[in-house]
Structures are given as structure tokens and as C-alpha cells.
Amino acid sequence: MDIKEIQNLIKFVAKSGASEVKLEMDDIKITIKTGSESETTAVQYAPVATHMPQMHAPVAEVKPVAEAAAPAAPAAAENSKYITIKSPIIGTFYRKPSPEKPLFVEVGQTISEGDVLCVIEAMKLFNEIESEVSGKIVKILVDDSSPVEFDQPLFLVDPS
Known part of the structure; x- marks a missing residue:
């Protein structure tokens, strides 16, 4: 106009x-x-200005390069000797078959190939996740009743 x-x-x-x-x-x-x-x-x-929703970037803590790289290197080297068991599906991670039953596995427990490690609920179906390796559970990387993504690390296993 x-x-x-x-x-x-x-x-x-x-x-x-x-x-x-x-x-x-x-x-x-x-x-x-x-x-x-x-x-x-x-x-x-x-x-008239068209209003676009503003995306807020996640806030990250900034560390000096030397300080940030030093702790990461030993942790990566330490974890490289372990086998990572990853989620084969998207769903909700459970450490027990039902609320009143005991946990499938705990840190420090020795597992064999084929042992059930957890269940992942996807669309009201409970899928048992079995171990593909033998070894000792070093770390459980997911909290009970947490959502998990495909290929998300669940357990660290020491095969020795």
C-alpha cells in the first residue's frame, strides 16, 4: 500500500x-x-511482524579444552575393554519381570549368553532382552522404568 x-x-x-x-x-x-x-x-x-516461536538452545557448561579432554580420555579407554549391551527396540526399560519379583541382574553379577537382563515394554508387549555375551555386569546405564531409544546403551559387561 x-x-x-x-x-x-x-x-x-x-x-x-x-x-x-x-x-x-x-x-x-x-x-x-x-x-x-x-x-x-x-x-x-x-x-506486521510474523511471530516465529523462538527455539531455546540447551545450556551447556563450558570448560577449558585441556580440562575437558583430560577426564574423557581415561574414561573412554577404561570403557573400551567392556562390551556394551544396547537396546534393540524403543520402549520402557524395566529391571524386574514384575514389581514384586527380584531384579534380573545386578552390578557385579556374572551372566552367561542367553540370560535375561531386563524387559522393554513396547506397545503393551514386554520383550525380554537376553545377553549375547558372557561376563560380569560392570554398570547398569539406565534407571528402572525409564524410556529407552533404539541402540541406547543399557549395560556394560566385562567379558574377561
Whole structure:
């Protein structure tokens, strides 16, 4: 909308006797107010901004490079000797077959190939996750009743 069209609109509103007219188009918003006592016309012209939802980035703690790299290297080397058992499906991880029964496995327990380690519920079906390796459970990486993703690490096993 150019200035000529706005001026014509102001004249039209003044002649019509309306006290206020609001016009919204794709990219502009115009409000015309006329005062009956003093016969003045005020125009408010504002471009309409499209509001996009703002995405907030996750806040991460920043550490100096030397400090951040030092602890990560020994941890990676330490975990490299262990076998990671990962989730074959998406669902909810459970360490027990039912609330009143004992845990399938605990840290420090020796397991054999084929032993049931946990169940993962997916769409109301409880899938037993069996060990594909023999060894000793070093660490359980997921809390009971937590959601898990496909290929998410569940257990660390020491095969020796």
C-alpha cells in the first residue's frame, strides 16, 4: 500500500464520520482515529511482524579444552575393554519381570549368553532382552522404568 492510497483512505474515513478504523493486510496494519471535537485525524502505521516461536538452545557448561579432554580420555579407554549391551527396540526399560519379583541382574553379577537382563515394554508387549555375551555386569546405564531409544546403551559387561 503506497502513500496515495493511505491518504485516500484517511479522507474516506473522515467523510464517513467513523471515529476509528483498523485495517490489517498481509504485511501492514493501519489504524485511523478521528477526533470529533477538534476534527483531527491521526494515522498509526505499523508493519506486521510474523511471530516465529523462538527455539531455546540447551545450556551447556563450558570448560577449558585441556580440562575437558583430560577426564574423557581415561574414561573412554577404561570403557573400551567392556562390551556394551544396547537396546534393540524403543520402549520402557524395566529391571524386574514384575514389581514384586527380584531384579534380573545386578552390578557385579556374572551372566552367561542367553540370560535375561531386563524387559522393554513396547506397545503393551514386554520383550525380554537376553545377553549375547558372557561376563560380569560392570554398570547398569539406565534407571528402572525409564524410556529407552533404539541402540541406547543399557549395560556394560566385562567379558574377561
